[in-house]
Amino acid sequence: MHLDRVCLDFPQLKICMAHGADPWWGVALRLMIKYRNLHLMTSAYSARYFPPELVHFMSTRGQEKILFASDHPVLPTERCIKEACELDLRPGVLDKFLYANAERLFFSPRKPRH
Numbered sequence: 001m002h003l004d005r006v007c008l009d010f011p012q013l014k015i016c017m018a019h020g021a022d023p024w025w026g027v028a029l030r031l032m033i034k035y036r037n038l039h040l041m042t043s044a045y046s047a048r049y050f051p052p053e054l055v056h057f058m059s060t061r062g063q064e065k066i067l068f069a070s071d072h073p074v075l076p077t078e079r080c081i082k083e084a085c086e087l088d089l090r091p092g093v094l095d096k097f098l099y100a101n102a103e104r105l106f107f108s109p110r111k112p113r114h
Helices: 003-009 025-034 052-059 077-085 093-107
Strands: 014-017 040-042
Touching: 003 014, 003 025, 025 040, 025 052, 052 093, 077 093
Parallel strands: 014 040
Antiparallel strands: none
16 A cells, blocks of 8 residues: 555545545555554445445544445445445544535535645
């Protein structure tokens, strides 16, 4: 994974990994802990098959790091939302996962460096 070097060299750059992190889930989670601007989008993965360590991370330290995506039409949006709602997450985390994290990451006002 070259993301470690990119995140180190460009700490202000917001990065979102797409299509999960299989088979490097553990590495991806550790990198997201290390770098505040690194995130992961769950496109191409049905919530039913999320690895346990990802679900735990989503409910704890990574509440603002994981973004929902369905990979429609391969994975229908309705199915992905239904399965996301069935995840064992702490209160408030589902809303962050399904909406708030993407809203903040992609649409929040820019804070230019001076």
